[in-house]
Amino acid sequence: MSKQAGPLTLTDLNAVDAPCCPPIDRHRIPAETAAVLAPAFKALGDPVRLQLMSMIASADGGEICVCDLTPAFDLSGPTISHHLRTLREAGLVSADRRGTWVYYRARPGIMRQLAALLTVTDPA
Amino acid sequence: MSKQAGPLTLTDLNAVDAPCCPPIDRHRIPAETAAVLAPAFKALGDPVRLQLMSMIASADGGEICVCDLTPAFDLSGPTISHHLRTLREAGLVSADRRGTWVYYRARPGIMRQLAALLTVTDPA
């Protein structure tokens, strides 16, 4: 159990199925929660990664091959690979090698957590 | 109208009241949309700014004084000021000076857009 060493990890949050975090306008986020969720927002904070994320999340069958992602950008293969690693380490996607090809898949749990955090009550 | 010069700006998106963007798992985000929304995610991608954002969004009366934000962190005044400017330039908050004090207020519109983008349909 890694929960004892670090105060809180991404895996901990992923393990929780219920919404971990009330909306941001309900009360102040604890420092530990911020430390865990901020990297996920940061990972989405690059235009290339945001597009990659949407291509993965909207892919037919829920997954997409790297070989279909790379040619969609004017960037080198290693650069795309680097961005995919960033998304992976933020817990937003998972990778699965099948033969020569690697397929990426979105992790809906954490995305829902981020969405829940940003869902504010209408001021009207 | 500034819409003609640049392809798309934050203000343009703020002007739209209806949700600008279907969820990320519906279809691929266009490059222009990614370029506009990524900076907002990036601004939330720092633990300090994420906490600042939640303190502002959850503040009583919808606004909070910088003088109440600064002592909540182990950081210098200029550093907090810098983070607040980042949030401001990302369109996430607005500032209002009243006498000696400056009050910050959340902009719910863009937050709802980000939340809508991340709202994925349940796989179950």
Next chain:
DNA sequence: CCTCTGACTAGACGTTTGTCGAATCAGAGA
């Protein structure tokens, strides 16, 4: 075994970021 292809790692390089202390600006009040 060799080779080919797709994806990743390693190392380098210029840019951006987060932080600070010092200086400056904006009002309030004597």
Next chain:
DNA sequence: TCTCTGATTCGACAAACGTCTAGTCAGAGG
């Protein structure tokens, strides 16, 4: 007017980031 306080801007610096090229790893198929 002078001073005091709160907030921002400026300039500097180390750390992190985004990108590249070159090299490496993992399977598929002769």
